[in-house]
Amino acid sequence: MLELAGVHGGYGGADAVRGIDLAVAAGEAVALLGPNGAGKSTLLAALSGVLRRRGGRALMDGADLMRMPSHRIVAHGLAQVPEGRRVFAPLTVEDNLRLGTIRLAGASRGAAAERFDAVYALFPRLAERRAQRAGTLSGGEQQMLAIGRALMSRPRVLLLDEPFLGLAPRVVEEIRRALEALRANGLTMLLVEQKLDIALGFASRAYVLVKGRIALAETTAALARRGDLASLYFDLAAGAG
Amino acid sequence: MRDFLELAVSATASGCVYALVALAYLVMTRPTGIINFAVGEWAAVAAFGGFLTLTHAEWPYAAGIAAVTAAMFAVGWATERLTVRPLVERGAPVLAPILALLGMLVVFRELISVGFGPDPRPLPQAFGFGRLEIGLVAGSYQSFFTIGVVLGLFALTWWFFERTLAGRAFEAVAIDRRAAALMGIDLSRVTALSFAGGAAIAGVAGLLVAPNTSAHYMMGLPLAVQGFTALVIGGVGRVEGALVGGLILAFAEQLTVRYAPVPPGLAMGVPLVLLILFLLVRPTGLLAAREARA
Numbered sequence: 058m059l060e061l062a063g064v065h066g067g068y069g070g071a072d073a074v075r076g077i078d079l080a081v082a083a084g085e086a087v088a089l090l091g092p093n094g095a096g097k098s099t100l101l102a103a104l105s106g107v108l109r110r111r112g113g114r115a116l117m118d119g120a121d122l123m124r125m126p127s128h129r130i131v132a133h134g135l136a137q138v139p140e141g142r143r144v145f146a147p148l149t150v151e152d153n154l155r156l157g158t159i160r161l162a163g164a165s166r167g168a169a170a171e172r173f174d175a176v177y178a179l180f181p182r183l184a185e186r187r188a189q190r191a192g193t194l195s196g197g198e199q200q201m202l203a204i205g206r207a208l209m210s211r212p213r214v215l216l217l218d219e220p221f222l223g224l225a226p227r228v229v230e231e232i233r234r235a236l237e238a239l240r241a242n243g244l245t246m247l248l249v250e251q252k253l254d255i256a257l258g259f260a261s262r263a264y265v266l267v268k269g270r271i272a273l274a275e276t277t278a279a280l281a282r283r284g285d286l287a288s289l290y291f292d293l294a295a296g297a298g
Numbered sequence: 299m300r301d302f303l304e305l306a307v308s309a310t311a312s313g314c315v316y317a318l319v320a321l322a323y324l325v326m327t328r329p330t331g332i333i334n335f336a337v338g339e340w341a342a343v344a345a346f347g348g349f350l351t352l353t354h355a356e357w358p359y360a361a362g363i364a365a366v367t368a369a370m371f372a373v374g375w376a377t378e379r380l381t382v383r384p385l386v387e388r389g390a391p392v393l394a395p396i397l398a399l400l401g402m403l404v405v406f407r408e409l410i411s412v413g414f415g416p417d418p419r420p421l422p423q424a425f426g427f428g429r430l431e432i433g434l435v436a437g438s439y440q441s442f443f444t445i446g447v448v449l450g451l452f453a454l455t456w457w458f459f460e461r462t463l464a465g466r467a468f469e470a471v472a473i474d475r476r477a478a479a480l481m482g483i484d485l486s487r488v489t490a491l492s493f494a495g496g497a498a499i500a501g502v503a504g505l506l507v508a509p510n511t512s513a514h515y516m517m518g519l520p521l522a523v524q525g526f527t528a529l530v531i532g533g534v535g536r537v538e539g540a541l542v543g544g545l546i547l548a549f550a551e552q553l554t555v556r557y558a559p560v561p562p563g564l565a566m567g568v569p570l571v572l573l574i575l576f577l578l579v580r581p582t583g584l585l586a587a588r589e590a591r592a
C-alpha cells in the first residue's frame with residue numbers, strides 16, 4: 058500500500074531524515090517508534106508534502122507521493138493527524154470536519170453527509186458538540202476531532218503522529234478502540250508512538266527511527282521481548298554512532 | 299442638524315471607500331500575513347481603467363465597472379504569481395514579499411505616469427450629478443451609490459468567509475497553515491485568490507472615488523494610508539472591523555475639518571494621528587479576531 062525507498066527530507070542544513078526504507082501493507086497497522094527528535098514527525102511531513110525539502114520515493118498505489126503537492130496527496134487518499142492535534146480552535150467542530158471534505162472525491166452533498174455520519178458514529182461526543190468551538194473541547198475531544206477531520210477525506214492510508222500524547226488513560230482507551238474499529242474496516246495506518254505498550258497492542262510490526270535513520274524493523278512481538286525502550290534507543294544510538 | 303446630517307452622509311461615503319481599501323488589505327493579510335501597500339496603486343490603476351472604458355470609450359456604466367473589476371482580478375492574480383509566489387516558494391521571510399510589493403507599487407505608479415501624464419482625468423458619476431433627499435438626510439447620488447455598493451460588497455465578503463467552504467478554507471489557512479495544508483487546502487491557490495480578490499476590491503474603491511477626485515497618478519498613496527489606518531483601527535481579525543475602522547476614520551477627518559479650529563491642511567494629519575494612537579494603545583484594533591492565532 059505504502060512503499061518508501063530512500064526517503065529523505067529536512068529543514069535547513071543537513072537532512073533530518075535520510076535513506077528511509079519502509080513498507081506498510083494494505084490493511085496493516087505499523088508503528089513508528091523512536092526517541093524525541095529522531096525525525097518521526099519530519100518523515101510524516103515529507104509523506105504529506107508539507108516539508109520544504111524532501112526526496113526519494115514513496116509509492117502509494119503506483120503513484121509517487123514525493124512528486125505531489127500536499128493537496129494532491131490528500132486527494133490521492135493519504136491523510137495525517139498531526140502532532141499536537143492542531144484543530145482550528147476558533148471554528149466549530151462541524152466546520153473543522155467540513156474542512157476535511159475539501160478533497161473528498163465526488164464532493165457532492167451526499168458524500169460529505171456520509172462522512173459526517175461515519176465520523177459521528179465513531180466519535181458520538183463530536184456529534185454532541187458539533188456547534189461548539191473546537192478550542193473549547195477537552196484534550197481528548199480535540200484529538201477525536203483531529204482524527205475525525207482527517208477521516209473526512211475518506212483516506213485509504215492514515216498517518217497518526219502521537220495521538221495519545223497527554224491524554225488520560227480512559228480517553229486513550231476510547232481512542233484506541235476507535236482506531237481498532239478503523240483497522241477492522243481495512244484502513245491502513247502508520248502510527249507514531251512513544252509508549253511501547255500502546256504500539257504493541259495496536260500494531261503488528263514496528264520501525265524504530267534513531268537520528269533520522271531506521272535503526273530497527275521487526276514485529277512488535279519480537280520488540281516486546283527486548284524490554285525497556287529507553288535502553289533500546291540508547292543501544293541503537295550507540296550502534297548508529 | 300441638517301448641516302450635521304449632510305456631513306454624516308458624505309463622511310459615511312468616504313468612510314465606505316476607506317473601509318473598502320482596508321478590506322482589500324484584510325483579504326490578503328488574513329491568509330498570508332502579507333501587508334500589501336500596493337492597494338492604493340491598484341485603486342489608481344482601476345480609476346484609469348474607468349477613465350478608458352467610461353470616459354474615453356463611453357461604455358455603459360455597468361459594463362465598464364464590470365470589465366475593470368474583472369481586469370483588476372487578473373492584475374492581482376498576476377502580481378501574486380510574479381512577485382509573491384517565487385519568494386514564498388524559496389522560503390523567504392514574510393518581509394521579502396512585502397518589500398517586493400512596495401517595488402510593484404512604484405512600478406504601477408510609473409506605468410500610470412508614463413501612460414497618462416500628470417494631468418487628472420475625469421470619470422462620470424454613476425447616476426450623474428444630483429442630490430437625493432430623504433427627509434432630513436441629504437447627499438449626492440454618488441455618495442448614496444458608494445454607500446450601497448460598499449455595504450453590498452461587505453455583505454458578500456462576509457457571506458463568503460462565514461458561509462462557504464472556500465471561505466472557511468481561507469480562515470483555516472489564517473489560523474494554521476500547516477494544518478490547512480494537511481486538510482488538502484491548496485495554499486498557493488488561496489494566496490493567489492486572496493490577491494486577485496484584494497485587487498478587485500481595491501479597484502472598486504478606486505472606481506468609486508475617482509468621479510469625485512478624478513483619476514490621478516498620485517491618488518494611490520493617500521488611499522493606501524487611509525485604508526491602512528482604517529485596518530489598524532478596526533483590526534485585521536474580522537471583516538466588520540474594516541468597515542468600522544473606515545467609518546471612524548472618515549468621521550474623525552470630517553468633524554475635524556468642519557468643527558475644530560485647525561487649518562484644513564492639518565486635518566490631513568488626522569489619519570496619521572489616529573494610526574499612531576491605535577498602534578500605541580490598541581494594536582489589535584477595535585474588533586480583535588475571535589481568538590488568537592494558533
Ligand SMILES: Nc1ncnc2c1ncn2[C@@H]1O[C@H](COP(=O)(O)OP(=O)(O)O)[C@@H](O)[C@H]1O
Pocket residue numbers: 068069073091092093094095096097098099100
Ligand atoms: N520546523 C523545524 N525547523 C527546523 N528543524 C526542525 C523543525 N522541526 C523539527 N526540526 C528538527 O528536526 C529533527 C527531527 O525532529 P522531529 O521530526 O520533530 O522529531 P520527532 O518527531 O521524532 O520527535 C530534530 O532535530 C528537530 O530539532
Ligand SMILES: [Mg+2]
Pocket residue numbers: 097098099140218
Ligand atoms: Mg514528533
